[in-house]
Amino acid sequence: MRYHTPTSFADAAAIAAGATGTLRFLAGGTDVLVQMRAGMVQPDDLIDLKHIPGVDQVVQTPDGGWKIGIAVPGIVLGGHEGLVRDWPGVVEGMSLVGSTQVQGRATLAGNLCNGSPAADSVPGLIAAGAMVTVTGPKGSRDIPVEAVPAGPGKTTLAKGEVVSSITLPPRGKNGGDCYLRFIPRTEMDIAVVGCAVSLRLDGDKIVEARVALGAVAPTVILSEAAAQAIIGTTLDDAATAALAKAAEGAAKPISDKRGTKEFRIDVAGVLARRAAQIAYDRAKGPSKGSQA
């Protein structure tokens, strides 16, 4: 195996484009090293992206969004005040990936490009409307996060292409998001179901919403029906019931060692309801009483 440490994404893309055997990019490494250890992947070329300047930075964009470097580990995101304030659902999704130790290494970009339908950080990113910049031999392009995964272990990126940054839009006013997942233990499991909700209020009424479901299909689902179930409502019982039904309807899971199809459908509805409530409460902000 050849271990490369390029200092620019252009160089990384060039190495990747020229590679003839099995290629892997290395950011946090918490998936790649596991796969190597298990013998699932024996890369001929491993491109460590952490020597590229800026990959460990979180910077605010001119419009008030956030640009996140591809090597920023979970523990840094979790400690970033601005991100936690604006996109708590995105941060909590990433924070659920693995242990404290894994948080010291694992990255949003890695979680996304690993291509797992159960990746905890991806529903939050999709619900938030995050974009990724992809750099390839022919330059860079921006695509929505949901355009990256192509199925378990697969992405839509072309040979030589690499995710070079992730950008969250400006949160704006009266917005809130949340990610919840279901696991049998309290920690350390892969999501059996995940659900992220991002919404915006006008007064008490939801005016924008995005609902993303994880681990219930080959890729994370962005459910328009689930969003429509709560848009225009105050998230009353009828709305949450409609949301749950829409989430259940959107879920197209399989039965596997982590859960049955029926269970995943049921829990998708439960989580959608619970996540929407938390996102709604966050959008409302702390009540005057609790501010005192």
Add this chain to the structure above:
Amino acid sequence: MSKIHVTTTVNGDPVEFLADPRETLLDALRNQLDLTGTKEGCGTGDCGACSVTVDGTLVCSCLMLAAEANGKRVETIEGMAKEELHPLQRKFIEHAALQCGYCTPGILVAAKALLERNPDPTDTEVRYWLAGNLCRCTGYDKIIRAVQDAAAEMRQDHRGAA
């Protein structure tokens, strides 16, 4: 297969070694540097027995290539006791917070990292911080008590020193 020259600092000591590109930091610590206190329990980042800190961040050394440690500062269980035992080490013995002891180095390294960030954690905070450190012998009860007792003593010492 050519090897990579790695220069790093382990427990304050400068070290150099040649790493196979596929070699993990865990294997390099154990096999090249004879620091066998860091253990492998799973090799997949699920058990925490291989916990070390790299530039002050708690990581699983099985999930990091030795080559990635180049230029970094690595701390292992062997560096935890200075002139005397760290309070965590002492409290683990006193509270019988270990049975087989295999997970103990990783738990001590992780708990030390916690108390450096949060000197006064709740039991729940300790449990979640240590959720990636599997112990199969103790049921965790005495581990939590030992961490809390060490934290209390360290807070006392800190106040005494201030």
Add this chain to the structure above:
Amino acid sequence: MARDDVKTGYKLIGTRPNRPDGLDKVTGRARYGADFSLPGMLHAAVVRSPHAHARIVKIDASKALALDGVKAVVTRADLPTGLTGEDLNLQDNTLAGDRALYDGHAVAAVAATSALLAQDAARLIEVTYEVLPHVTDVDAAMAPGAPVIREGVADYSVPEGMHGNVARYMEFGHGDVEAGFAAADIVREHTYKTEATHQGYIEPHACVGQMGEDGRGEMWVCTQGHWYIRRMSAAVLGIDAANLRVTPSEIGGGFGGKTTIFMEPLSLALSRKAGGRPVKLVMSRSEVLRATGPTASASMDVKLGMKKDGTITAGQVYFRMQGGAFPGMSPIGEALPCAFACYDIAALKHEAVEVIANRPKAAAYRAPGSPMAAFAVESLVDEMCRELKLDPIEVRLKNGATNGSKSSYGPVYNVIGLKETLEAAKDHPNYAIPLGPNQGRGVASGFWFNHGGETSVSLAVGEDGTATVMIGTPDIGGSRASIGLMVAETLGIPYEDVRVNVVETGALGVNEPTHGSRATFASGKAAVEAARQAIAEMCRRAAADWGIDAEAVEWKDGAAHPAGPNAGKHPPMTIGEIGSKMGSTGGPISGHHEVTAEGVGASFGTHVVDVEVDPETGRTTVLRYLVVQDAGTAIHPAYVEGQYQGGAAQGIGWALNEEYVYGADGRLQNPVFLDYRIPVASDLPMIDTVIIEVPNPGHPYGVRGVGETGITPPLPAVASAIAGATGARIRSLPCSPPKVLAAIKAAKG
């Protein structure tokens, strides 16, 4: 709750000193199996079958051997032929013969100059398989039409007409069961299932083996029993046991799973083939889960008759247990006697079959067989208590075994502490805490026989009056501390003056492993006897010095004292004085004791657990947990509590989330800790303990083994608590959320 605050006649027993190996274990210095290295050492890797059942057509290692640095490959052809019985089973499991019998079965092994190279080489060994039909489920393996996975496994006990995968049959009982059921107010009957679980010790199996062409070898290995390793490895390799010297490392957990061999002989075979260079072999976690010895999976029918006042009139069980592809490993012989061991019931019938299936060769796991049996019987007792609205502790007190009861499996109990555990559980504040919505409480009792076994211990008095104790039972959870306490108590010297060493096979007579909750009991008992021998010798030395009869000398507080009317007045002679003069008074002073230890005291415990279940997801949270167990005498209470807490945690894991998941292809789906879900720190509450002390008359200090009973009650207690919280009874472990949610929905109709 132990004797910390209770006055006893003991100076040291019942105190909580630091364990002697504590410092090494908190500093990383303790050496475990994978921590040994030797000059010139090679590293090994194992090629394993990806199929549950397949004929091995061809093994081609030529590409592997062509790699620079690859030094040896071994296959079954390198092992001797002609073995029979369990030796053959061990050899078949070490390396497959003509057939691979389970996913993960070892097929070949390779040694090379680095671990990475050995793994590369293993991938280059080409094995041609012809896949055969397989079966992994216990009930499916007995069903008509199931493939017979090995011909001729049935022993004499199996009745005509049973399926070819049935290897053993057992039955026993007493009383008139039908009359008992007829006398009951309600008779209930259900089938309960438990899935296989793994001990889940955090240290993977590891060894370094070295053997020359003369068949003489050495091994450093993590094991619960190095004489077992020696005997089994010698048998598999066709060498003499005396020519193999086995040194145990510190051991990173075992729980029964390190009482046998899995890959250890391969290190020796590779070493011999590689010109005697030492070979290190370390399993990965997935190898541990796929190819070491999990416990059996079980399918169990239970029938009970109960009167309205809670009197159990009769009981009947039929257990089917699968212990992997080899006969002899399914613990029916333990599960059946454990089934009703907590009860004194007039009529009982026990039946069981052992079944083989395409799974790894099972090994012991903490009270092997008892947790499954308890899940079946204690769950049904709880169901009937709820139906009749009876307090589960009162029902157990009413029917519970006590001193002098004839046990369900034959022997009469001597002095036991079951009722004391039940009374203490009933009186514990946890039992009175009001429960909230979606919360439930479960109670169950558990039993383990405890074990004595072959034991050999030596003790030597030093010139400075300290004592060295040589034991043959590896210390997994603090037994050096407890044995040191007993020796120090006996000798009347400080705990710190006794050093207890676990020594290699060349240093003592044969010792059984640390298993069956026997180390503190049996090695402790032998160590006390060895100390008493040394005391007798020291009394003789003092008597000779004083010119009096040895009978006129007594030993107390670490010194010989003249005693009796004719002893005369002599100042006490301390162990240090006697030790310092030993060279001129008759030579070294030692004690030695070897015995097949008798007098184990049966172990009983009662657990109370409160849970809360999320009614929308079926997820269970353990709110509080209480273990009450009889320790006989708690020598080192902290490590007694540790055994209780650790056993409970393993039982909770088994009850809630742990299971072997096999796919339709017969391959293990979850051979990683990510998906083999043992409890993590945030899953558990503090685990409250009460140590009951009903001293065992069969031990000089009253010790009962404490290691195993604790894993038994959690399975039924947790399931019963879930039933209390939800109204849904889970009769098939684990109580995983999908199962619990489905049961909640079904219960609601």
